[in-house]
Amino acid sequence: MDDFDRRLRDRLATLARAVPVAIQPAPSTPTIRPVLRPRWSGVSLLAATTSVILVVGIAIAVTGHVWQTPSASGPPGVATSPVSTAAEGPSRSPAATAILSASPSATPTRPPADVALPYPAGCAAYRLSPRRCAYIVDWALGQAGIDAGHATVRLLGDPACDGEPAGCVAVRTTTFVVRVRVIATSGSASDHPVFCGLGSETSMLCSDTPLIRVSTPISSYHDVPCGPGPGGEPGSRCATPVPTIAPPAAADADPLEVAATTIPIDHVGPYSVDMGDALLPNGILSQTTATLTDDRRSDVLIPQGIHLEVLGPDGKPLENAYAQGWRPGIERVDVRLDFTVEAFDAGATLEITDIVVR
């Protein structure tokens, strides 16, 4: 070995020592399994929130991502292992058989909770579509504050079932989806379990076709029955009566009625779609409706829902009939649809029907 080889060896050795090697958990059996490249470059995170119940039962901040067009909707970089796991002959060793028996292809329904499956190969084991799995992984990376290029991702089962045999049933008031382990190149790891419950159906963390809610000012108005007040005086807790409409104002009123409108989705971010105006009798808002034709969507993500806003002359939204109060004559209001798109497929549209403001 000449001097150059020695220098090269020393520097290669120094470089090799610097390679971060993630600390492996200490499983009861070795977690050796075919691993695919966890690459999903091209994903951009946008700030947004949605309510999802997690293991600690708190609302969490959720980030969305811009989807690819349908032709490229799956996570890029998907590869199959050059190691066959499905068609091996009887020559496989007992150890290999034991290890492979926990692989996604061998047990597609319920792998042991503490077996770390690679991403994206492990998505199927948790019955996650590529798109939803990518969304969950993006969310977990966002929670960990690590870019995709600086982390390895593994998918695991319910943390309550760690160390339990396959088939462990954890009793919870929420539905477990998957646990994402984010392993930074520094070797540090963090787990991000996803649990879904009531109120989480608008998040793609919890559904392939998250619900898009439509809210209107009237739908947020709630009456209360009459009852005794704190001091026992009768009727002190009755709702404020909705003011009556004077006949001349009713004659001059002009409601907004739109049978259907189609809104093309062409960007991520906030939308404010002007729907026209209406003349309210005495400023009294008595009916608002709007219906989204297909409210379980896989091609557009609007976790915060669509809001039918009715704006008064001062430009502020009318909250409800009680807060709005009574005006002499008629009052002109502007009507618009406000919503924020977190992600969409090319060509996505929203068809809103039965828009009525009167």
Added chain:
Amino acid sequence: MDAEAARVEVTRDLAAVAAEHRPWLIRRLALVVGDATEAEDLAQQTLLRAAEHWPLPDGSDVRAWLAVVGVRLAIDERRRRKRWGLLPIRETDQEWAMTTDPDLWRALAQLDRRTRAALVLTVLDGYTQDEVAEMMSVPRGTVASWLSRGKARLRSVLDRSER
């Protein structure tokens, strides 16, 4: 010893091998493929191969066996991605490399994987050119050619950075 006891013993044996060899295997493969994360995945695949063939034939050098399989997987993975039009694996300026020896890292990135593998196996691990030729299923002269070209490129970089 019944079958179940044998299975447990073999599994334990394999786990010990994985624990012992995984770190260096990742480090070697990271130099070959230019990406620590991919190296980790390739190391896992290599250990899976070992599991499928376990126990290795008597007299096998486990370290050499893993090195051969790992390097072959690294080279095959690049070919496979190219053939199927899959996204290329990025070989980026990884932080750990850039804070350790950026000149050498970038110089290595200019070499193809086979040359990097031959350099790592000979210079770092001390295998002979004949052994590397056998490992990579190529003639000895091919390995010699890779090494000659690779070292020529690295020499200028090392000389410049050590001045």
